[in-house]
Structures are given as structure tokens and as C-alpha cells.
Amino acid sequence: MQRVHLVGEHLGLREVSTDDVAALHAVYGDPATTEYLPFDPRSLDEVAAIVEEAVTSAGAEPRRLYILAVTDPDHHGVIGVARLRIEAEHPHSAEIGLGLRPDQWGRGIGTHLIRMLLAFGFRELRLHRIWGARSPLNVPAQLAMLTAGMVEEGRIRHHLPTPQGWRDSIVHSAIEDEWRR
Ligand SMILES: CC(C)(COP(=O)(O)OP(=O)(O)OC[C@H]1O[C@@H](n2cnc3c(N)ncnc32)[C@H](O)[C@@H]1OP(=O)(O)O)[C@@H](O)C(=O)NCCC(=O)NCCS
Incomplete structure (x- = not known):
């Protein structure tokens, strides 16, 4: 698999590098970002470990994990993180x-990012199914996934342990042939 470097009208996606630790910490270290995520804000060291995981997984064969930097198309600065994890036992998914x-929320970038991930997964990786799980309270994630064409499938009870206790998830998915239509 070639290294990922995608440039769209509204954002870019590229491989994470060790220079990105501070920029990714501005995402994962912010309590606003993690409010609906199953973990507390990440420390700088924890983000450095994620970056290391990103670099290692980019060289794996077969590659199962894509941890990508989301960039601003004009200034090329990092404004977010995207993950795509192929299931080991179900590599179509x-x-x-x-x-x-x-500071980037509410301008449509999340919706564009999901569209870009779906196009990457279906066209480049030839996946059949792409899914995402969100907190039942995460309205922006719900609307972004729905607007990008990801159907709401249902609720997984006590899907994830979080620092506050068990969390249910609402699962959304897109299927390749539906997506092409
Ligand atoms: C989820 C996230 C990526 C959405 O990104 P975004 O760029 O703000 O999303 P968009 O601007 O594309 O907005 C998506 C929808 O949510 C709505 N929205 C945005 N912020 C909102 C808010 N605070 N309350 C209610 N609706 C909101 C938008 O109006 C839009 O709805 P529409 O498609 O009907 O117009 C962003 O909020 C985020 O990074 N959150 C923290 C991490 C997270 O929760 N990740 C998702 C895990 S599943």
C-alpha cells in the first residue's frame, strides 16, 4: 500500500509523522474533544505513543490501521485526526x-472528512462495509455521519468502558454498493 496523501477541496489527509505530536495533542488533549469519547484528554506522552503507533502501522504488511492527519488545504496545518481500522477477522469491514x-467545528469539515474516508475506504482499499460508533449524546457526530450517508444501525449496549463507566454506542454504517448509488 502506498503512503496516503489525499488533497480535497475542503481538507487534506496524510500520514502522521513524529513532527505532529503537538498538533495532535491540540486535538486529543482538549477536554472538549474527548467529551463524548471513551477516554480522558490525552497527555503529551500518550499522544506521542499514538504517533508511534501510527508510524508503525503505516509500515505493517498487510496494513490494518490508518491513523491520518487531517490538514487544512490552504495552510497545510494539522486540524484533526482520522482513524480507519480494518477488522483482522473481517477484512472487508x-x-x-x-x-x-x-476551533474548527461547525463549518462542515467533519462531514467532508467522513465523505473522504468513505471514498478512500471503498475506492482505494476496496472495502465493503465502513462503520463508526458514537456516544448516544454526540449529536454533531450523528449529524455528520447521517449527512455523509452513514445509516444509523442501532445501539450496542455497554459497548465501551470509559472513565465514567460503561458506555452504549450508536453504530452507523455505509455499504459499498449503496454508497456508489
Ligand atoms: C464530530 C465532529 C468531527 C464533527 O465535526 P464538525 O466539523 O463540527 O461537523 P460539521 O460542521 O460537518 O457538522 C455536522 C453536523 O452537526 C451539526 N453540529 C455541529 N456542531 C453542533 C453542536 N454543537 N450541536 C448540534 N449540532 C451541531 C452541524 O450543524 C451539522 O449538521 P447538518 O449536517 O445537519 O448541517 C467534531 O464535533 C469533533 O471533532 N468532535 C470531537 C470528537 C468526536 O466526537 N468524534 C466523533 C466520534 S464518533
């Missing part, structure tokens, strides 16, 4: 996740 720096 992948889970996506995303987080943007809070």
Missing part, C-alpha cells in the same frame, strides 16, 4: 473514527 480541533 473497517471502523472509522475522527476528531477535529475544537
Whole structure:
């Protein structure tokens, strides 16, 4: 698999590098970002470990995990993170996740990012199913996934342990042939 470098009208997606730790910490270290995520704000060291995981997974064969930097198309600065994880036992299927720096919210970037991840997963990776799980309270994630064409499938009870206790998830998905239509 070639290294990912995608440039769209509204944002870019590229491989994470060790220079991105501070920029990614501005995303994952912010309590606003993690409000509906199953973990507390990440420390700088924890973000450095994620970056290391990103770099290692980019060289894996077969590659199962894409941790990508979301960039501003004009200034090329990092404004968010996207993940796509291909399931080891079901390699036709992948889970996506995303987080943007809070000062970027509410301008349609999240919706564009999901569209870009779906296009990447279906066209480049030839996946059949792409899904995402959100907190039942996460309205912006719900609307972004619905607007990008991801159907709401249902609720997984006590899907994830969080620092506050078990969390249910609402699952959304897109299927390749539906997406092409
Ligand atoms: C979820 C997230 C990526 C959405 O990004 P975004 O760029 O703000 O999303 P968009 O601007 O495309 O907005 C998506 C929809 O949510 C709505 N929205 C945005 N912020 C909102 C808010 N605070 N309350 C209610 N609706 C909101 C928008 O109006 C839009 O709805 P529409 O399509 O009907 O117009 C962003 O909020 C984020 O990074 N959150 C923290 C991490 C996270 O929760 N990730 C998702 C895990 S599943």
C-alpha cells in the first residue's frame, strides 16, 4: 500500500509523522474533544505513543490501521485526526473514527472528512462495509455521519468502558454498493 496523501477541496489527509505530536495533542488533549469519547484528554506522552503507533502501522504488511492527519488545504496545518481500522477477522469491514480541533467545528469539515474516508475506504482499499460508533449524546457526530450517508444501525449496549463507566454506542454504517448509488 502506498503512503496516503489525499488533497480535497475542503481538507487534506496524510500520514502522521513524529513532527505532529503537538498538533495532535491540540486535538486529543482538549477536554472538549474527548467529551463524548471513551477516554480522558490525552497527555503529551500518550499522544506521542499514538504517533508511534501510527508510524508503525503505516509500515505493517498487510496494513490494518490508518491513523491520518487531517490538514487544512490552504495552510497545510494539522486540524484533526482520522482513524480507519480494518477488522483482522473481517477484512472487508473497517471502523472509522475522527476528531477535529475544537476551533474548527461547525463549518462542515467533519462531514467532508467522513465523505473522504468513505471514498478512500471503498475506492482505494476496496472495502465493503465502513462503520463508526458514537456516544448516544454526540449529536454533531450523528449529524455528520447521517449527512455523509452513514445509516444509523442501532445501539450496542455497554459497548465501551470509559472513565465514567460503561458506555452504549450508536453504530452507523455505509455499504459499498449503496454508497456508489
Ligand atoms: C464530530 C465532529 C468531527 C464533527 O465535526 P464538525 O466539523 O463540527 O461537523 P460539521 O460542521 O460537518 O457538522 C455536522 C453536523 O452537526 C451539526 N453540529 C455541529 N456542531 C453542533 C453542536 N454543537 N450541536 C448540534 N449540532 C451541531 C452541524 O450543524 C451539522 O449538521 P447538518 O449536517 O445537519 O448541517 C467534531 O464535533 C469533533 O471533532 N468532535 C470531537 C470528537 C468526536 O466526537 N468524534 C466523533 C466520534 S464518533
